[in-house]
Amino acid sequence: MVRIGGRVSVGLMILVIPAGCHQPGSSSNFIDRQIIGEVLMHSEFSANLRELCVPGGRLSGSPNGHQAERYVADRLVAYGLESVHLEPFEMVTWRDRETKVTVLGQPPHVVEGALSLGNCLSTPEEGITAELLDAGQGSAEELAAVGETLRGKFALVREGGLHRGEKMALAVEYGVAGLLQVSKLEDRARVGQCHPEPRPQPGIAIPGAEGARLAERLASGEQIRINVRVLADAWEAEPNNVVGEIPGSGRLAEEVVILAAHLDSWHLAEGALDNGSGAATILEAARALAAVDWQPRRTVRLIWFMGEEHGLHGSRAYVRAHGDELDNIVAVVNVDMPGSPRRLSTFGHEEVMDFLRAVNADLRGFEISDEIGNASWTASDHAPFMKEGVCAISLGGDCGPGVKYYHSHGDTYEQVDRRGTVQSAAALAMLVRRLADIPQRPTERLDPVALAEKMGWDRD
Ligand SMILES: [Zn+2]
Structure with missing residues (x-):
């Protein structure tokens, strides 16, 4: 209320109060506060994370994987989302049952903690025995330097630099028997995809300390022969992507x-x-978005993809199945190991930068970087969308010291910075709400060929 000289000024009240009510974003600030309050006061993040973790790894198409799909779908129904459903797709899934690397000699030494990399098939029963050569980091130049001498031998490479799949593809061209990849973790092996589909050349991850000892012996001129034995399964599986919606309303609901x-x-x-x-x-x-008092203009669709680790199978299947809807997708916000929120990025869609700067200003309290990233990495489920010209966005974060255990036997519930990560849930809800409500979509779908050229992506 405005008082002038002790008397209420009706005229000014009329001027001032409606101006306050129609200030852009005032009701939207109210919804933000509801979202943040909902997440901070009633978070089910840790409880849900624990439920997803308790059964153990969620390999695509495995009983644990299917159990996780059902769990997420049940929670979505309980939270009041609509159109909750599973979308099945087919893929070849893989796991190793036994991986053994023996350094031959008197006495032989069994490498502790060796694990097969994804999509390596079983070796013959007696394993593969061959000499080990050091190929440094396994860069294109280093592999070329050892080149033809790799034929029929194992290459010792270090984790980092090129993706392990690229190292393997290059080494296979030189006729390598297989790869031993030295993990950055001292005491554990870190796995990951190594062949695009199941193939016979073994790629084995070994703990850093074991790798350092082998490298030292090779550097001293010693000739080392190893035996690698893998027992692995690869099978046709039918996992499901899990989908739920908060439907839009009005003329933008199709978006x-x-x-x-x-x-x-x-x-x-x-x-x-x-x-x-x-x-x-x-x-x-x-x-949180379903709990607050919010009716989006555009439809918000939540998707939990399966098949990511074996080569983005779930998101690729989704993009194939929904090709005629891609023009209507305003943005895909992909969340892979979020941690505590640090930085918003786009993937080649510079048109969305102004919008993201405005979001950034509203997220100031989360101490997010002022700079908007323009990323080009392709190793998660945003890639199949962005390679079709759809705008992809990520909210990168800091996972804390536990991050080193991803893709290893150390990746457990206790390693997740749960207080930090829950902030990402609130920040992402605020981001999604803005994408759903902004009157004019910040960017259209771009020409995929031109975008791939600009960003240096292969269009596979
Ligand atoms: Zn991931």
Whole structure:
């Protein structure tokens, strides 16, 4: 109320109060406060993460994987989302049952903690025996330097630099018997995809300390022969992507904002950081958005993809099945190991930068970087969308010291920075709400060929 000289000024009241009511964003600030309050006061993030972790790794198409799909779908129904359903797809899934690396000699030494990398088939019963050569980091130049001498031998490479799949593809061209990849973790092996589909050349991850000892012996001129034995299964599986919606209303309801995370993990440990944490983060964002007093203009679609770890199978299947809807997707916000929120990025859609700067200003309290990233990495479920020209956005974060355990036997619930990560749920809900409500969509779908050229992506 405005008082002038002790008397209420009706005229000014009329001027002032409506101006306050119609201030852009005032009701929207109220919804933000509801979202943040909902997440901080009633968070189910940790409870959901624990439920997803308890059975162990959620390998695509495995009983644990299917159990996780049902769990997420049940929570979505309980939270009041609509159109909750499963979308099945087919893929070849894989796991190793036994991986053994023996350094031959007197006496022979069995490498502790060796694990097969994804999609390596079983070796013959007696294993593969060959000499080991050091190929440094396994860069294209280093592999070329050892070149033809690799034929029929194992290459010792270090984790980092090129993706392990690229190293393997290059080494296979030189006729390598297989790869030993030295993990950055001293006492554990870190796995990951190594062949695009099941293939016979073994790729084996070994703990850093074991790798350092082998490298030292090779550097001293010693000739080392190893025997690698893998027992692995690869089989046709039918996992499901899990989908739920908060439907839009009015003329923009046909347009869609996607918030996605992969639900599958490797078969090791609990797949807690990668990506139980992302799956539980978007579940919490969904819960909060459904709980507050909000009717979106555009449809908000939440998707939990399976098949990510074996090569983005779930998101690729989704993009194939929904090709005629891609023009209507305003943005895909993909959440993979979110941690505590640090930085918003787009993937080549510079048109969305102004919008993201405005979001950033509203997220100031989360201490997010002022700079908006323009990323080009392709190793998660945003990639199949962005390669079709759809705008992809990520909210990158800091997972804390536990991050080192992703893709290893150490990836457990205790390693997740749960207080930090829950902030990502609130921030993502605020981001998604803005994408769903902004009157004019910030960017259209771009020409995929031109975008791939600009960003240096292969269009596979
Ligand atoms: Zn992941």
